[in-house]
Structure formats: C-alpha cells, structure tokens
Amino acid sequence: MESKKVEETILESEKRFRQFSEISFEGIIIHDYGTIVDANNTIANMLGYELNEIIGKTVLDFAAEESHDLIMKNIGYEKPYELVALRKNGSKFPIEVIAKNVIYKGKSLRVTAIRDITDRIKAEEDLRKAHEELEKRVEERTFELSEINNMLIQEIRERKAIEKILEIQKEELERSNQELEHFAYVASHDLQEPLRMISSYLQLLQKRYIGKLDQDADDFIEFAVSGAKRMQGMLQGLLDYSRIGRKGNSLTETDLNQVIEIAISNLLLSINESGAKILYNTLPTVLADMNQMIRLFQNLINNSIKYKGNENPVILISSQLDDKKWIIKIKDNGIGIDKSNFKRIFTIFQRLHSKSEYPGEGLGLAVCKKIIERHGGKIWVESEPGDGTTFFITIPV
Ligand code: ADP
Numbered sequence: 195m196e197s198k199k200v201e202e203t204i205l206e207s208e209k210r211f212r213q214f215s216e217i218s219f220e221g222i223i224i225h226d227y228g229t230i231v232d233a234n235n236t237i238a239n240m241l242g243y244e245l246n247e248i249i250g251k252t253v254l255d256f257a258a259e260e261s262h263d264l265i266m267k268n269i270g271y272e273k274p275y276e277l278v279a280l281r282k283n284g285s286k287f288p289i290e291v292i293a294k295n296v297i298y299k300g301k302s303l304r305v306t307a308i309r310d311i312t313d314r315i316k317a318e319e320d321l322r323k324a325h326e327e328l329e330k331r332v333e334e335r336t337f338e339l340s341e342i343n344n345m346l347i348q349e350i351r352e353r354k355a356i357e358k359i360l361e362i363q364k365e366e367l368e369r370s371n372q373e374l375e376h377f378a379y380v381a382s383h384d385l386q387e388p389l390r391m392i393s394s395y396l397q398l399l400q401k402r403y404i405g406k407l408d409q410d411a412d413d414f415i416e417f418a419v420s421g422a423k424r425m426q427g428m429l430q431g432l433l434d435y436s437r438i439g440r441k442g443n444s445l446t447e448t449d450l451n452q453v454i455e456i457a458i459s460n461l462l463l464s465i466n467e468s469g470a471k472i473l474y475n476t477l478p479t480v481l482a483d484m485n486q487m488i489r490l491f492q493n494l495i496n497n498s499i500k501y502k503g504n505e506n507p508v509i510l511i512s513s514q515l516d517d518k519k520w521i522i523k524i525k526d527n528g529i530g531i532d533k534s535n536f537k538r539i540f541t542i543f544q545r546l547h548s549k550s551e552y553p554g555e556g557l558g559l560a561v562c563k564k565i566i567e568r569h570g571g572k573i574w575v576e577s578e579p580g581d582g583t584t585f586f587i588t589i590p591v
Pocket residue numbers: 493497498501526528529530531539540544545546547553554555556557558559560583
C-alpha cells in the first residue's frame with residue numbers, strides 16, 4: 195500500500211514534469227548514459243523528428259560527429275557548453291546544452307536542456323564580419339592617409355627647398371640690382387663732368403670758328419655739339435632713373451586728385467598749346483611718394499599729348515577698386531601703339547620714333563615702371579594703332 199502510494203506520487207511528478215517540459219521553448223531530453231528515455235516536442239521539432247522516433251536512441255545520434263568527443267567529455271558536468279546538432283535531414287545547427295542529474299522514474303538520470311543558437315551564432319558571426327570589415331576599412335583608410343601624409347611631407351619638403359632656392363635667388367637679384375643701380379648712378383654721375391667739359395669746349399669751338407673753316411668742319415662741329423647734348427640728356431635721364439630707388443621719399447597718404455592737379459599745372463603750357471582736355475573721376479588716396487606719383491602721371495599725360503592723333507588730345511583718368519588694389523586707367527585718343535611693342539616701350543632708352551618725329555629720350559615709361567614697382571604695383575598698356583592708348587597702373591590699397 196505504502197509502495198503504491200510512492201509509485202503514484204512518482205507518476206504524478208513525472209506527469210507534471212512532462213507538462214512543464216512541453217511548455218518550454220528549449221528542448222529537453224532525459225537520458226540514461228546517453229540513451230534517451232524521454233524528451234519534449236520542442237527538441238523533436240528542433241531535430242525534425244517525431245517524438246517517438248527520438249525515444250530509445252542515443253544522444254550521439256542527434257549530434258554531429260565532430261561534437262561526439264565533446265559530449266563524452268561533458269558527461270557528469272553541469273556547466274553549459276556548445277556543440278553541433280544533427281537534424282533528421284542531415285543538416286547541422288549549433289546548440290547550447292546544460293545537463294543535470296535527476297531522479298526520474300526512480301532512476302538517477304540526466305536531464306539536458308537544449309537551445310538552438312543558430313541566430314545568436316549568426317549574429318555573432320555577422321558582428322565579427324562587420325568588425326573585421328570595419329577594421330579592414332580603418333586599416334585601408336589609415337594606409338591611404340599615411341600615403342597622403344607621406345606625399346604631403348614630401349611636397350612640403352620640396353616646397354621648402356624651392357622656397358629656399360627662391361629666397362637665395364631673390365637676395366642675389368636684390369644684391370645685383372643694387373649693384374647695377376649703384377653702377378648706373380656712379381657712371382652717369384661721374385661721366386657728367388668730362389662730358390660737360392667736352393660739350394662746353396665743342397660749343398666754344400663752334401662759336402669761334404663757325405664760318406672760318408670750310409662747310410665740312412662746320413657740319414662736323416655741329417654733329418659733335420648735338421651728340422654731346424644728346425648724351426648729356428641721356429646721362430641726366432639715367433641719373434634720374436637710378437635715383438628713383440635710391441632717393442625716393444618714404445610712402446605717405448597721398449591724394450591722387452592733388453597729384454593730378456599738380457601734374458596738370460606743370461604741363462599747362464603744352465596742354466594749352468595742344469588744346470588737350472583732361473577729365474578724371476574722384477581718385478583715391480593711396481600710400482605713395484607724392485613727388486614720384488606726380489612724375490608718373492606727368493610722364494603719362496605728357497606722352498598722351500606728345501603722341502596725339504589728328505584730333506585734339508582727350509585724356510580720361512579713372513580709378514576702380516579691384517580686390518586689394520586700385521586700378522587706374524589713363525586713356526587717350528592718340529596715335530596708339532602696335533601690340534608687338536607693348537613690352538619694349540617700358541625698357542630704358544627704347545623708343546618707337548626718331549627724335550625728329552617726336553622729341554624724347556625713351557625714359558618716360560621706364561621711369562613710370564620703376565616708380566610703380568617701388569610702390570608694389572604694376573603698369574601695362576592696351577592699344578590699337580590709330581585708336582588711342584590706355585595705360586593701366588595698379589596700386590595696393
Ligand atoms: P619717349 O616718349 O621719350 O620716347 P617713353 O618711355 O615715354 O619715351 O615712351 C616710349 C615709347 O612709347 C615712345 O617712344 C612712344 O612710341 C610710345 N608711347 C608712349 N606713350 C604713348 C602714347 N600715349 N601713345 C602712343 N605711343 C606712346
């Protein structure tokens with residue numbers, strides 16, 4: 195009677211166990227040293243079998259061969275571990291298992307809970323792949339960046355070397371420019387004295403002996419006198435030219451309207467004689483050497499009058515702000531200049547006409563160029579023969 199009750203109690207608890215195990219999401223098997231004595235439908239479904247096909251088989255029948263050793267090793271342990279399960283259709287999938295010893299149907303057996311970890315392994319795999327991909331990308335990008343960095347370092351090195359060379363060349367150029375300027379100054383200054391002597395004695399000869407020798411002698415003396423005069427003019431020009439850099443005043447706020455007014459008043463005679471009209475808009479105030487600015491505008495206005503066309507000269511002076519500089523235009527309606535001479539006319543002693551056509555030494559524009567460059571600006575020309583000339587100058591704001 196007593197043992198019947200015990201048996202009933204056991205049956206009752208086994209029934210309860212079955213009920214509980216059937217609502218589990220995890221597969222559960224109960225085995226006796228590997229031989230399955232009971233299982234729930236979850237594990238049967240997981241493996242693709244009917245429940246009754248499982249009972250009586252061994253756990254190794256449902257594990258991939260590579261996991262057999264692991265299973266054997268873990269018998270008796272109660273820690274979770276992972277292995278590969280085998281479905282009825284031969285496909286494999288990863289599972290995690292945990293086992294415990296229990297008394298079942300009056301025997302000491304092992305109950306094992308089994309979880310399909312395909313999703314987790316896949317997620318881990320995806321994560322690992324993503325991580326690897328990311329690391330690969332970071333590595334590639336780091337490599338790219340270090341390549342770029344190396345290129346930049348190389349470029350900086352090259353630029354620095356070029357800068358150094360340019361710096362040396364600039365110093366060398368400045369030094370040789372100064373030397374040249376000094377040479378021109380000394381030469382033109384020192385040559386003036388003997389030339390004055392030649393010129394005055396030639397003039398004395400002319401005065402005393404004109405008409406007393408023959409015609410040839412008169413002509414020769416005349417040529418010598420005018421040659422000496424011309425040379426004096428050139429030397430004076432050269433001296434003036436070499437003085438621009440050496441003897442310039444410091445740059446101060448200079449009102450260009452005032453500059454133009456003074457230049458016009460200096461040229462009043464030739465302006466009146468030629469009937470020239472000079473128009474200018476309100477011009478800016480710039481940092482400049484006032485006397486040199488007067489000289490620059492005077493040279494340009496003077497040329498516009500000298501190289502006038504058939505009409506009376508009309509000279510327009512206008513200014514315009516461009517980025518960090520003023521552009522000043524001096525436009526006339528004179529004879530114009532051929533494109534091929536645009537560069538040449540700014541060179542010292544270069545002229546496009548003979549002295550008998552137009553007087554001059556070929557210095558005016560060279561002086562303008564030197565003045566404007568001393569002010570950090572530029573000068574250039576645009577023109578068409580017969581259609582007037584426009585000179586452009588820039589002055590930093
Ligand atoms: P110069 O007037 O003494 O010859 P410049 O240096 O002032 O010397 O001018 C050089 C040359 O440029 C001149 O010989 C002339 O042919 C040309 N030139 C200068 N200004 C003008 C102008 N406004 N119109 C036409 N030609 C010009």
